Amino acid sequence: MKILVLGAAAGGGFPQWNCSCPNCRMAWEGDPRARPLTQSSIAVSVDGTRWALLNASPDLRQQIARLPALQPQTIGGRHSPIATVILTNGDVDHITGLLSMREMQAFTIHCSDRVKLALDKNAVFNVLNAQLVTRRSLPLNDTTDVLDADGASLGFTVTSFVVPGKIALWLEDLTKADFGSIEGDTVGLKITETSTGKSFFYIPGCAALPAEVAARLEGADLVFFDGTTWTDDEMINTGVGAKTASRMGHMWMSGPDGSMAAFDPLGIKRKIFIHINNTNPVLIADSSQRKDAWARGWEISYDGMEVIL
Ligand code: MLT
Ligand code: MN
Ligand code: ZN
16 A cells, blocks of 8 residues: 655645744745645555545645646546545645546545535535536444445545544634534544555544544554644744644644653554644754654654555
């Protein structure tokens, strides 16, 4: 099974168009320690010809441009190796790449009923012709074969499981508890290769690690996990926002209540942070925080990273 990191950054990318935080400033100035990143998404393939996107970033067109495996493989006509898109939630940085996938191309979308409802209710997604683009429901806490537009298996299954989180920012209802979030608004994904049973997890948004999620991850070969911020109050401290990571539905990395501490006892073989916000000091190549994360067994993903499982 081959995994390509199309984008490693959280919403906004790195640098973000309107951001002049210390990290973005370095990136704008071309400092080689601050490598630019597009917004988070990975691609997975078992057969090397048909690919699944896990989330579709607004930077998808740019991501395809740099990865020949995702470009049309035929001479003449229309073709895409992208056979399906599997969504973890309805966040703008995870779904708007779908809008770049119009142009009468057949593929499937796999997502929770909650995310499907959000897509179904938003008429802009009608740019995806329903005759060609099938929206498939992923039952929560269950395993489903991942199918292309012809109904053929891509050679792996997806297990979609509930993780702590919230409804997409653009759907928040401030008059309701938890902003109107309900189960299925954010899920984690386990991808399992059918022929070998090899598996990995993709969890780009997760607000906490309760025992049932920790138990799923225990002993895993590979986990991509929410690397949005280093500290809970990072957006406030860098002067770019008023929200904590927890308010945004994300765990932070450092300290006794951070994700690194929560993962320590789980015996996971390879741990990779993804969906990294532009304010996060781990993005800077020589930062003490990046060294700290490495020392604790975490890799920081980057655009173009390849993992073979
Ligand atoms: C998030 O990860 O919290 C979202 O992408 C927020 C947003 O929509 O900007
Ligand atoms: Mn995001
Ligand atoms: Zn910034």
